[in-house]
Amino acid sequence: MATLATSAPHDLAPARPLRSRLMPYALLAPAVLVTLFIVFFPMIQAVVTSFYDLVLWKPNATRFVGFGNYVKLMRDPVFWTSLGHTAIWIGLTVPLQMGLGLVAALLLNREFPWRGLARALVIIPWALPSVVIALMWRWIYDPTTGVLNDILLYLSVIHSTVPWLADPHLALYAVIATLTWQGFPFFAVMILAGLQGIPQSQYEAASIDGASPWRQFVHITLPGIAPVLATAGLLRIIWVANSMDVIFVMTGGGPGYATHTLPLYAFIRARQNLDFGYGTAIAVTFTIMLGAIVAVYIVRTMREVER
Amino acid sequence: MNKPSTLRRILTTDIPVVLIILLAIGPFAWMILTSLTPTAQLSATGVSLSPAGWSLDNYVRLLEQTSFLVNMLHSLIIAGGTVILGLVVSVTAAYALSRFRFPGRKVIMLQFLLVNMFPIVLLILPLFVLFRNIGILDTHIGLILANSTVAIPFAVWMLTSYVGAIPRSLDEAAMIDGCSRLQALRRIVLPLAMPGIISTGIYIFITAWNEYLYALTLGGRNVRPVTVAIQTLIGEYQIEWGLLAAGGVVGALPATILFLLVQRRLIGGLTQGAVKG
Numbered sequence: 001m002a003t004l005a006t007s008a009p010h011d012l013a014p015a016r017p018l019r020s021r022l023m024p025y026a027l028l029a030p031a032v033l034v035t036l037f038i039v040f041f042p043m044i045q046a047v048v049t050s051f052y053d054l055v056l057w058k059p060n061a062t063r064f065v066g067f068g069n070y071v072k073l074m075r076d077p078v079f080w081t082s083l084g085h086t087a088i089w090i091g092l093t094v095p096l097q098m099g100l101g102l103v104a105a106l107l108l109n110r111e112f113p114w115r116g117l118a119r120a121l122v123i124i125p126w127a128l129p130s131v132v133i134a135l136m137w138r139w140i141y142d143p144t145t146g147v148l149n150d151i152l153l154y155l156s157v158i159h160s161t162v163p164w165l166a167d168p169h170l171a172l173y174a175v176i177a178t179l180t181w182q183g184f185p186f187f188a189v190m191i192l193a194g195l196q197g198i199p200q201s202q203y204e205a206a207s208i209d210g211a212s213p214w215r216q217f218v219h220i221t222l223p224g225i226a227p228v229l230a231t232a233g234l235l236r237i238i239w240v241a242n243s244m245d246v247i248f249v250m251t252g253g254g255p256g257y258a259t260h261t262l263p264l265y266a267f268i269r270a271r272q273n274l275d276f277g278y279g280t281a282i283a284v285t286f287t288i289m290l291g292a293i294v295a296v297y298i299v300r301t302m303r304e305v306e307r
Numbered sequence: 308m309n310k311p312s313t314l315r316r317i318l319t320t321d322i323p324v325v326l327i328i329l330l331a332i333g334p335f336a337w338m339i340l341t342s343l344t345p346t347a348q349l350s351a352t353g354v355s356l357s358p359a360g361w362s363l364d365n366y367v368r369l370l371e372q373t374s375f376l377v378n379m380l381h382s383l384i385i386a387g388g389t390v391i392l393g394l395v396v397s398v399t400a401a402y403a404l405s406r407f408r409f410p411g412r413k414v415i416m417l418q419f420l421l422v423n424m425f426p427i428v429l430l431i432l433p434l435f436v437l438f439r440n441i442g443i444l445d446t447h448i449g450l451i452l453a454n455s456t457v458a459i460p461f462a463v464w465m466l467t468s469y470v471g472a473i474p475r476s477l478d479e480a481a482m483i484d485g486c487s488r489l490q491a492l493r494r495i496v497l498p499l500a501m502p503g504i505i506s507t508g509i510y511i512f513i514t515a516w517n518e519y520l521y522a523l524t525l526g527g528r529n530v531r532p533v534t535v536a537i538q539t540l541i542g543e544y545q546i547e548w549g550l551l552a553a554g555g556v557v558g559a560l561p562a563t564i565l566f567l568l569v570q571r572r573l574i575g576g577l578t579q580g581a582v583k584g
Contacts, residue, residue, distance in 0.1 A: 023488060027403035028415060030396040031459055038456050039422050042433035049433065056436075104327045110320045118324050120570055122331045127566035129517035131534045132555040136338045139548050145353065147337060185331060242426045245519045249538065263428040270432050271524070283429040294424045301420060302413070 050281040056274035069281035079282065082260040085172060086241065086286075089261050092173075093240050096180040098233060101187025106221075108188065109195045119192070123185045130182070134249035137178040141165050165251055168258035175247050175259055179240065187232055194228035195221070234297040241290055262286040335559075342366070342552035349549050365553035369540075375554060378536035379561075381447070385522075385532055386515040388451035390508045393458035398504065401466030402492050406475065416467075419460040430456055431524050438525055445529050453521040458511040465510075469503030470496060506572050513562040533558040 053065045073079050108119055125133070140148050141164040149161045164174040198220065206216050244264040251259045253268055260268075263286055270279030340354050343361040355361060369375050404416060434453055435444070443449035477499070478491040486494065497504075519534040527535055537554045540547065 020488075021409070024403040024407035024409045024412075027399040031400035031463055032415065032418075034392075034396055034452075034455060035419070035422055035459055038434070038452050039425065039430065042430055042437055043425065045433040045437065046429050049436075104331075107320065107324050107327060110324075112316060112320050112324065118328055120567055121328050123566075123570060124332050124335060124563065127513060127517075127563045128335065128559050129519065129534050129537075129562065131517075131519045131537055132338075132559045133334075135537065135551060135555055136334050139341065139552070140334060140337065142548075145350075145548070147354070150353075181330070181334065238424050242428075244428065248520070263426050266428045267431070267520075276432055276436070280429070280432050283426060283432065287426055287429050290424075290426065294421070297424070298417065298420055302417060 046280045047284055049276055050284045052277045054275075054277035056276050065277070069278050070285070072278065073281055073285060078257055078260065078265060079262075081257050082262045082265040085259065086261045088172065089176065090237055090241050092176050093179050093183065094233060094236050096176070097183040097236060097240075098187050098229065100180065100184040102191055104184065104188035105191035105195060108192055119189075122188055125182050126185045126189075128182075130243075130245040131249055133178065133182055134246045137174075137181075138165065138250055141174055166255055168255050171251055171255060171258045175250050178250065179243070179246055182246065183236060183240065186236065190228055190232040191225055194225035198224035231297075231300065234293065234300070237293050238290065238297065241293075262289075338552045338555055341548055342556050344549060346547060346549040365549040366557070368550060369553045369557065373536070373540065373554075375533070375536060375557065378531055378533045379557075381530050382516055382532040382534070382558075382561075384447050385450045385454065385530075386512045388447060389454040389458050389515040390511045392451055392455050393462045393511045394504060394508055397459055397462035397466050397507075398497070398500075399492070400463050401470050402496060404463070404467045405471040406478070419463045422456070422460040423464075425456075427520055431520060434521075435524060445526050447530055450522060450526050450530060450532070453525050454515040454518055457514060457518075461514075462507050462511060465507045466500065466503060469500050469507075473499045502572065506569055509565055509569050513566055516562045 050069055051064060051066055052062055053068065054062045104122060108115065108122065112118075140146050143149065143161050143163040143166065146164075148164065149158070152158045153161070162170070165171050202220050202224075203216055206220060211219070241261075242263060244261060244267060247253065247259050247261065247264055248267070253260045253264050262282060266279045266282035266286065269275050269282060337354070340356065341349070342365050343363070344353075344355040345360075345362050345364040348355060348360060404412060434456075438444045438449045438453075443452070473496055478486075478495050481491040481495045482488070516532075517534065518532075522532045522535045526532065531539075533554075537551070537558050540551045540554045
């Protein structure tokens with residue numbers, strides 16, 4: 001099927017004049033050239049840099065070390081800690097965002113008078129700058145004046161104030177809660193669009209057959225939104241894995257290494273020590289790991305483009 | 308018959324929805340309340356919940372004592388520049404990808420999709436070295452280019468689907484009437500794709516306005532956009548939460564208002580791809 005569709009215009013190509021055959025390339029050239037210059041060229045540069053011992057403030061000491069940075073990486077305990085945190089980070093944030101987003105979408109899909117307003121309001125976290133979100137939550141988590149401690153003390157959930165971001169055992173989870181809050185509206189909106197694509201007649205038929213609301217949810221709603229959940233979930237895994245601005249502003253990776261994820265570790269190494277060789281080696285390793293998930297997403301999307 | 312069902316709706320739908328909305332906007336609302344409470348009162352009695360204790364003191368200090376308006380101008384130049392660069396190069400690319408079938412088309416589409424997935428940390432370090440070498444570190448053009456790494460691939464994908472939705476027969480008819488390809492693009496396709504171009508542009512504007520890591524690393528001294536400036540509001544010895552909150556509210560406002568104005572259309576465009584599958 002696919003080969004037929006692509007080969008048909010191909011056969012006609014020689015008949016057309018050269019000028020019109022070159023037209024699409026000319027139209028594409030600006031976008032392709034700019035991305036080559038600001039994305040692909042720097043990326044190759046990154047891979048090359050990762051084979052060098054390069055500290056930015058002492059350029060004369062730069063030397064080729066081959067896989068040296070990668071060998072150092074394997075022996076670096078902070079690398080393994082950061083990798084573990086990245087796994088917890090993705091493994092908790094994405095399901096929590098999806099769960100909360102699903103609940104929000106199911107509620108917003110019901111009939112009620114102010115539905116339009118509610119749908120607009122729920123997405124606000126998504127439009128806020130990450131830096132504002134991070135500072136806002138630092139204020140909420142503040143150990144002495146933060147509102148979260150006040151509320152929990154008032155409800156007697158806790159008996160003394162908790163230093164959410166200063167406690168190495170809690171800090172990562174506190175940041176995950178913030179990221180969940182930031183990202184659940186995205187899922188809500190995507191799932192809501194999926195829900196509206198399910199024909200109402202299916203629910204009518206099921207309730208005539210006596211199916212309970214739970215069975216309707218399991219057998220009609222869930223299969224109906226499964227493709228949306230898969231696409232949105234993959235996109236979010238990539239996005240959450242890459243995102244480090246919120247952690248960077250909230251904790252800067254600390255206390256100690258308690259909130260280091262891989263991209264953040266790469267960024268901090270390069271930023272504080274100007275150790276660009278080692279920093280890019282971490283970034284390249286992380287990109288290769290992420291590559292597997294990216295590949296799944298791309299195969300799915302390109303299949304859709306074919307249709 | 309009608310009464311109990313309304314009551315039931317309120318219990319099972321309205322109240323849970325209110326809770327979700329509170330969760331979504333509560334933290335930002337808390338920040339607005341913080342920004343309205345004068346600093347002296349903030350440290351003495353905490354955030355003021357009643358309008359009696361509100362004042363614009365923090366906002367006045369923000370505008371008088373800091374260079375926040377200049378930072379807003381920097382953000383505006385960078386975000387506006389990214390929108391222009393992103394749209395100009397993407398419109399023709401999207402037209403080529405949706406109207407022509409040519410060797411290499413799939414590879415190029417794949418390339419734009421792939422670019423969007425790259426971790427920013429992989430690009431930020433080599434871009435720093437590149438920009439330093441060609442001398443555009445800490446300039447508007449540098450940050451516009453950096454933001455375009457995200458904006459161009461996104462715009463190409465969005466616009467390809469918008470242009471693809473315009474019937475091909477329209478530009479074929481125009482070409483039979485004597486238009487060239489480029490004239491057909493300018494006179495037929497551009498006006499019809501304008502709603503899509505505008506929402507893509509607004510989306511780029513919001514992302515560029517909110518961007519932080521590029522701004523921090525590749526700018527920050529001469530060119531200091533709002534997102535970086537907000538962080539510098541943190542006092543030297545003690546965090547001034549009132550002032551910080553005011554900065555956060557003002558900094559977030561342009562993007563949030565733009566977003567609320569176009570949210571319906573924007574979300575329609577963004578979710579289209581996901582729903583089809």
